[in-house]
Amino acid sequence: MKYRFMILRRLTQLGLLGLYIGANLFGWKILQGNLSSSLLFESIPLADPYAIMQMTLAGAVLGFDVLLGALIIALFYMIIGGRAFCAWVCPVNLITDAANKLRRSLGISQVQKRVYMSRSIRYWVMGLGLLLSFAMGVAAFEMISPISIVHRGAVFGMGLGVGAIVVIFLFDLFVHENGWCGHLCPLGAFYSLAGRFSLIRVYHDAEACTACMKCKEVCPEKEVLHMVAKSSESVVMGECINCGRCVEVCDDDALHFSLRKFAMQAKEKSL
Amino acid sequence: MNERRKFILSMARGIGLAAMGALAWSAYVGEVRSAPLILRPPGALPESDFLRTCIKCGLCVLACPYDTLRLAAPGDSNPIGTPYFVPRDIPCYMCEDIPCVPVCPTGALNEASLKDETGAWEIKKIDIGVAVVDVEACVAFWGIQCDACYRACPLMDEAIYLKYEKNERTGKHAFLKPVVNTNVCTGCGLCERACITEKPAIFVLPNAIALGKVGDHYIKGWDSGDEARVAGAKAETTQTKINQQSALDALNADEGF
Known part of the structure; x- marks a missing residue:
């Protein structure tokens, strides 16, 4: 049973992704939308609280549904899940886990000189995302988020978004161990803070x-x-x-x- | 001392890196959010408000029964993840219950802007953009009879009407020229879709690009509604004080030279 949680996680990640994709392709009404904002069973709104924070700072006057959705998600991770979003939901985890697996089996970390990158960079990126949202009047991280690009791409059409997958894979494989998820990602930083007392x-x-x-x-x-x-x-x-x-x-x-x-x-x- | 120096240096490095990151990030965001020609779903807020309010969830895309709407993917040169449509591919068919709007969780697609006083949907309030005719490329302006756009228009004779003119070249035929009433046109793009020319001679542009603005100081005196705008206006009369001195005295006075 060396992989029981791994298998469960993959099932959860791919299952959720499958429900979203099914909503677009076959009109399933279980989970519609994407990770930015969704509708569960056509009635319960869910939304990304970090995106809502950026949008609010950008000056958006938001509807009740999306605020309720963000509250539901925030409370779930604050009270129960901790930072589980990153391991159980986020599609980028599939990419970075694959890069990490390959990195370990190639023994790159043993050969490569350790590149120094502080794990607290992500909190700076998170703060910068909020600051730029406020300054530019548009949700700044949502404009570049590889998480959204990958997930939205999988559900609604990828375009050149494949580039984001390749870049993150290569970065984690050759540049820095756990580079994206463990050092840079502001959404991970947000859930680290939010899930602190779960x-x-x-x-x-x-x-x-x-x-x-x-x-x-x-x-x-x-x-x-x-x-x-x-x-x-x-x-x-x-x-x-x-x-x-x-x-x-x-x-x-x-x-x-x-x-x-x-x-x-x-x-x-x-x- | 050394410790303090190290701390200050690492702080400075952090700030430098953050500033550089912020520069690249903000430059990119500033660039990608400007897409003045994009056509949004019905009821969309003005573009800058729409961009900050849309959460890019795609529920409007899922709700659209004609697959008109799509989310901008990287490489589409449109603000990433936001919904738009290309009328020449699939226009907006102006559903009477406008299903793409009420599903919007953030209010970026504004339900209230598409309803009348009784709270019923009023599809004529849809204002995605306006259709514009390139009169050189439109064969109806050559004298060839084509009323494809006119017949495709869901508000036929209101948004697009045909203007009859004598064809002086032949002396015995008529022009049936399509003319858009920009006050009525919803920008659905059914005309652009229907246009028979290789590249459409009638096409939808966003209001901000295609429409002019007269300014408040022009009044249509022949329109009682418009004339009412000046009903309560008060004219301000001013009087200039006239110099009582004779011209000769004024010139002889050295003052002012």
């Missing part, structure tokens, strides 16, 4: 850990696993995308999904 968390049991470090090898956000082999606690950093790769590769049952352990964490801190 309930679903990976829990690490240091008693069971044999310090093999397989989890750190596969983790796309290695810094969140700082406690591995050191202390038993929940992975609470917002950057964790809840992909579950660490859980499934662990041979010692030292990692599992659980609800955020508030009490236990507090107790351990006091010890």
